[in-house]
Amino acid sequence: MYRLSLYIARQLAAPYAFVLLALISLIIVIPSLRLIDVVLSKGLSLEAFVGLLIAYAPRDLAFALPFLVFLATASAYGRLSLDSELVALQATGRSDLQLMMPALAFAALAGVAALVLETWLAPAGYQRYREQIQEIRSSYANLLPQEAAFLSPVQGVTVFVRERESDGTLRGLLIHDGRDPARSVSIVAREGQSEFGGGLPRFVVYDGSRHEMGPDRVRIHSLSFNRYVFEVAAEDRSSGPRRERSAAERTLWELLDPPPDTSASVRRQFGAEAQRRLQAPFFLLLMALAGVTPFLLKHRFREHPLRPLLSASIAAVALEVLFVATPWAYASFPVLVPISYGALITAIALMLAAAHLHDVRRRSLLFSRGGA
Numbered sequence: 001m002y003r004l005s006l007y008i009a010r011q012l013a014a015p016y017a018f019v020l021l022a023l024i025s026l027i028i029v030i031p032s033l034r035l036i037d038v039v040l041s042k043g044l045s046l047e048a049f050v051g052l053l054i055a056y057a058p059r060d061l062a063f064a065l066p067f068l069v070f071l072a073t074a075s076a077y078g079r080l081s082l083d084s085e086l087v088a089l090q091a092t093g094r095s096d097l098q099l100m101m102p103a104l105a106f107a108a109l110a111g112v113a114a115l116v117l118e119t120w121l122a123p124a125g126y127q128r129y130r131e132q133i134q135e136i137r138s139s140y141a142n143l144l145p146q147e148a149a150f151l152s153p154v155q156g157v158t159v160f161v162r163e164r165e166s167d168g169t170l171r172g173l174l175i176h177d178g179r180d181p182a183r184s185v186s187i188v189a190r191e192g193q194s195e196f197g198g199g200l201p202r203f204v205v206y207d208g209s210r211h212e213m214g215p216d217r218v219r220i221h222s223l224s225f226n227r228y229v230f231e232v233a234a235e236d237r238s239s240g241p242r243r244e245r246s247a248a249e250r251t252l253w254e255l256l257d258p259p260p261d262t263s264a265s266v267r268r269q270f271g272a273e274a275q276r277r278l279q280a281p282f283f284l285l286l287m288a289l290a291g292v293t294p295f296l297l298k299h300r301f302r303e304h305p306l307r308p309l310l311s312a313s314i315a316a317v318a319l320e321v322l323f324v325a326t327p328w329a330y331a332s333f334p335v336l337v338p339i340s341y342g343a344l345i346t347a348i349a350l351m352l353a354a355a356h357l358h359d360v361r362r363r364s365l366l367f368s369r370g371g372a
Contacts, residue, residue: 027057035052206226
């Protein structure tokens with residue numbers, strides 16, 4: 001039994017590693033697409049960009065784990081079925097439950113990983129990601145003018161630099177300040193420099209002109225200068241509204257025990273997210289069973305060799321949709337929470353019972369043939 005489980009586990013290891021690497025690649029690419037706007041408009045450094053990807057990765061990995069379990073399990077058992085190894089193992093008297101055990105063990109390990117991700121790593125990483133994004137969008141110290149690019153250090157201010165020398169001299173500057181709805185100011189200068197004082201950028205420009213348009217949008221007041229200083233006003237962050245962390249940024253303990261001043265609707269959202277995280281291991285177990293059961297029951301589908309894979313894929317997609325939709329459903333209908341646990345346990349029991357009944361029928365058929 002041990003050698004059989006070890007053999008199947010080796011067959012599972014390669015698909016799990018391959019699918020995991022593929023998912024990690026997607027986890028790197030998808031957030032990168034989301035951050036393109038920040039990279040282009042804010043001049044984000046490579047170090048900050050990699051830090052954002054690392055902070056966001058646990059959240060994507062937590063959502064990708066169910067498909068990881070299914071794809072790897074279906075791939076391994078599909079190959080064993082295609083090579084008729086499952087039929088040979090069943091012919092030696094191995095039960096379907098014994099053949100399932102390696103996949104269930106992998107699903108259990110993935111369930112532990114899911115709990116670690118959902119309980120701590122994913123919320124902490126996503127909170128850090130949101131805070132860094134907010135800091136990047138509002139911080140001035142990290143916003144350096146880039147060559148031939150329109151940058152927006154703060155909302156309403158646009159800066160364009162045609163060329164930047166190695167000593168920091170900026171040539172061909174255009175600064176547009178449209179924060180005041182009553183007037184807009186445009187500054188064009190031959191050259192200048194960017195300075196930072198107290199975390200705020202200040203552009204010192206030379207040999208240019210300043211153009212101001214009033215609320216009538218008809219008259220333009222122009223002023224030529226030899227030297228002009230454009231300062232960005234500081235934002236009073238302490239007086240501004242404090243950013244409330246979403247349910248995805250809170251740990252499991254914070255979701256189960258929210259602050260006393262939390263509203264009833266937010267409490268329902270927190271409770272729904274907490275139940276989704278607690279049920280993640282059950283979904284992983286169901287995903288593993290969905291990837292294994294159709295191939296073990298392949299004797300019923302001899303006329304359609306691809307039917308086990310098709311039925312497994314349909315079951316996996318349905319489970320993934322349920323997994324993603326559970327927070328909304330639980331928040332809208334809290335009565336579904338206890339029902340869902342019963343449904344999950346019933347579904348797992350039915351799949352295991354189907355495998356057991358298949359064993360009984362197969363052994364009865366072998367016994368009757370042997371007696372004949």
